[in-house]
C-alpha cells in the first residue's frame with residue numbers, strides 16, 4: 001500500500017508524458033478471455049486509459065452469440081494519429097490472457113519477441129518462465145483478488161477491472177490515470193481490486209535483458225512455437241467505406257438541461273456549474289451574471305425550482321445549485337462591464353426591488369442610460385424591507401446592489417411616482433419599466449381587528465430590518481398566514497423576545513406556500529404550527545387578549561390545485577398578547593391615468609401602445625425573487641425591442657429538447673451524496689439575527705453535475721465506437737462519416753445525452 005500511496009500523492013494530472021518511453025505506435029492489443037469474464041469491457045477500459053492520456057483509440061470485440069464461458073477475443077488499437085485500420089489485431093504488441101486455461105495453440109499467433117504479455121493465473125512467474133522467456137510478462141491472480149473483493153457473483157467473478165490494474169503496473173503507468181478513468185466510468189468501487197493487482201503483479205523481463213535467471217519448472221501446458229500469420233492477416237485488405245446502406249449518422253448536439261429550463265431568472269445553470277468545475281469562480285460568474293442581477297440574494301433565498309427538476313434527483317440527490325450560485329457570488333472577483341450601445345436610449349425604472357433592479361441592470365449592461373425612481377430611501381424592495389437579515393444579510397444584498405449601480409445607473413431615492421409623474425416619465429424617457437411590487441396587505445375583516453397589538457406582518461418586518469432595538473417583544477404571539485411573510489414574522493418574533501410563537505394557517509402544512517425549508521427551520525427553532533384553523537374574531541379590551549379560531553375541513557381542489565378550506569362551526573379560543581397578519585398583498589396596477597390600460601404587461605393609450613412595461617409582482621403576482629428577476633429582464637428586452645422596431649428574441653428553450661432522467665446513463669456516474677450547506681448551531685441562532693445558513697465549504701458539489709445535454713469531452717463516445725471513426729479535433733470530436741456505420745453505440749453510451757442519431761437524408765448531420 002505504501003508504494004501506491006506515494007505514487008498517488010505525487011501524481012499530477014495524467015497525460016501522454018506518463019507513457020513509457022519504449023512504447024511505439026500504432027499500439028495493438030489483443031485480449032483472450034471467456035464469455036462472461038468482461039473481456040470486451042476490459043479492452044474498453046484499456047482504451048479509456050490511453051484516451052485519458054490524449055491518444056486516439058479504437059476497441060471492439062470479436063464474438064457473436066457465444067455462450068457464457070466460450071472463448072472470446074477483444075481488440076484495442078491506440079495511435080497518436082486518427083486510426084484508419086479497422087481490421088482485427090493480428091500482430092499484438094500487448095497480449096492479455098484472462099483465463100490461463102486458454103493458453104494453448106494459436107494464442108501466441110502473431111506475437112513477436114519483446115511483446116508484453118499479461119496472464120491471469122494463480123501460479124507464479126516461474127511456472128511460465130521458459131515459455132515466455134522472450135517476452136516482458138506479468139502474472140496476476142486477478143480472479144482471486146476480484147473474488148476476495150466481491151466483484152461479480154460467487155459463480156461468475158468479473159476480473160476485468162482487476163486485471164487492468166496489473167496491466168497498468170506492467171507498463172509503468174501511474175495509478176492516478178486508473179483512478180481518473182474508473183471514477184469517470186462509475187467503477188470507483190473496483191479501484192481497490194485494481195490497486196491490489198497493481199501492487200501484486202509479478203513481472204519478468206525478457207531473458208536477454210534480465211538480471212534474474214528464471215527458475216525453471218515444469219510447464220503445465222505445452223505451447224506451440226510462434227506461427228507465421230495467415231495470408232489474410234499478412235495482407236491487410238483495403239479499407240472499405242460504409243457505402244450507401246447506412247441511413248443514420250451520429251452528431252454532437254446541445255440539449256436543454258432541466259435545471260436551465262426551470263430557472264425563472266433564465267440562468268444557464270449547467271453553463272455556470274461546468275465553468276466553476278473547469279475554470280473556477282470568475283469564469284462561472286461571467287456566465288451567471290449574464291442573466292442574474294442578484295446572485296448573492298438568489299443564492300440564499302431562492303426556492304430553487306431548478307433543484308426540484310435536476311436529473312440527479314432521480315439518482316442520489318439534486319445538485320445543490322442554489323448554494324453553488326451563492327458560492328460564486330460570494331467568491332468571484334469578476335465584475336461585468338457595460339458595453340457601448342450603438343443607439344443609447346434613456347429609460348426610467350419605477351421601483352427598485354428585484355424586478356426593477358434586474359431590468360435596470362440588463363439595460364445598463366447594454367450601454368443605455370437608466371434612472372431608477374424608488375419611493376423608499378434605499379434600494380431592494382422586499383429584499384431590504386421584508387426578508388430578515390438572518391436569511392439575507394445586509395452585506396450580501398449590498399454586494400449585488402453595488403455591482404448593479406457600478407454600471408452607471410442613476411438613483412432617485414425617496415421618490416414615489418404617482419399618476420401625474422407617470423405621464424411626465426412617458427414624455428421624458430424613451431421607455432419606462434414599472435416594477436412597483438405588490439400593493440396593500442390584506443386584512444381579515446374579523447371582529448376586533450382594530451385592537452391594539454394586532455399589526456400587519458410586513459410593517460413589523462420592516463421595523464425589524466431598521467434595527468433590532470426598534471422591536472422588543474414579550475408574551476405570546478400569533479402569526480396568521482402560511483406564506484414566506486408569515487414564516488419570517490414567526491422566526492423574527494422569536495428572535496425579538498416573544499415567549500411563544502404560534503402560526504395559524506387555514507389549510508394543511510403541505511399546502512403552505514412558504515418555502516419548505518423555511519417551514520422546517522421555523523419548527524426547529526420553536527414555532528408551533530396550528531394548521532386547519534381560521535381566525536373568526538379577536539377578543540380583548542383595547543389590547544388583544546385572544547383569537548377565536550374556527551376548525552377548517554378541506555374540500556375539493558381549487559383552480560390552483562389546493563383543496564378549498566371549509567370553515568366549520570366548531571371554535572376554540574387561543575390566548576395571546578400580540579398578533580401579526582400575513583395574509584398576502586393586493587396586486588394592482590394603480591399608477592396609470594384612467595384613460596390608459598394594461599394589455600399583456602404593456603400600457604396602452606386607446607389603440608396606441610406606449611413604451612411602458614410592467615414587471616415583477618405587480619405584473620405577474622408570481623411572488624418569488626427569481627421570477628421577478630426573469631420578468632424584469634424580459635420587460636427590459638421588450639422595451640428595447642420596441643425602440644429598435646424588432647421583436648424580442650424568442651424563448652430559446654424548447655420543451656421537446658429537454659434532457660429527461662431516462663436519457664442520462666446513471667451507471668456511468670459513481671453514487672455521491674450531495675454536499676449540504678453548513679448551518680450555525682440551533683442554540684446560537686434561535687435568539688440571534690446572524691445568518692443561519694453558512695452555505696457550502698467549497699466547490700466539490702459542482703463535480704456531481706452530470707452536465708445534462710452538453711458534451712464535457714469525456715471520451716466515452718470515442719472509446720465505445722467499435723470502428724474507431726471518432727477522433728478528437730480542436731473544437732471537440734470529429735466523426736469520419738465515410739466509415740461510420742451509424743450503429744449508434746456512441747449515442748447510446750453518451751452518459752449525458754450530448755449526441756443524437758440523425759437520418760442522413762435529413763441533412764441534420
Ligand SMILES: Cc1cc2nc3c(=O)[nH]c(=O)nc-3n(C[C@H](O)[C@H](O)[C@H](O)COP(=O)(O)OP(=O)(O)OC[C@H]3O[C@@H](n4cnc5c(N)ncnc54)[C@H](O)[C@@H]3O)c2cc1C
Pocket residue numbers: 301302303350351352353354355356373374375376379380381382383386387415416417418435436437438458461484485486488515591615616617618622623624625626628
Ligand atoms: C416577507 C417576505 C419574504 C419573502 N421571502 C422570499 C423568499 O425567501 N424567496 C423568494 O424568492 N421570494 C420571497 N418573497 C417574495 C419576493 O420578495 C417578491 O416576490 C419580490 O421581491 C418581488 O419583486 P418586485 O421587484 O416585483 O417587488 P418589490 O420587491 O416589492 O419591490 C417594489 C419596489 O417598488 C417600490 N415602489 C412601490 N411603489 C412605488 C412608487 N409608486 N414609486 C416608486 N417606487 C415604488 C417599492 O418601494 C419597492 O422598492 C418574500 C416576500 C415577502 C414579503
Ligand code: SF4
Pocket residue numbers: 262263264265266267269298299302303304305306307321322325626
Ligand atoms: S435563481 Fe433560483 S432557480 Fe435560478 S438557478 Fe438560482 S437557485 Fe436555481
Ligand code: SF4
Pocket residue numbers: 257258259260269270273309310311312319321704705706707708
Ligand atoms: S445534473 Fe447538472 S445539468 Fe443535470 S439537471 Fe442537475 S444541475 Fe442541471
Ligand code: SF4
Pocket residue numbers: 252710711712713714715716717718749750751752753754755
Ligand atoms: S460521450 Fe462524452 S465526449 Fe462523447 S458526446 Fe457524450 S459527453 Fe461528449
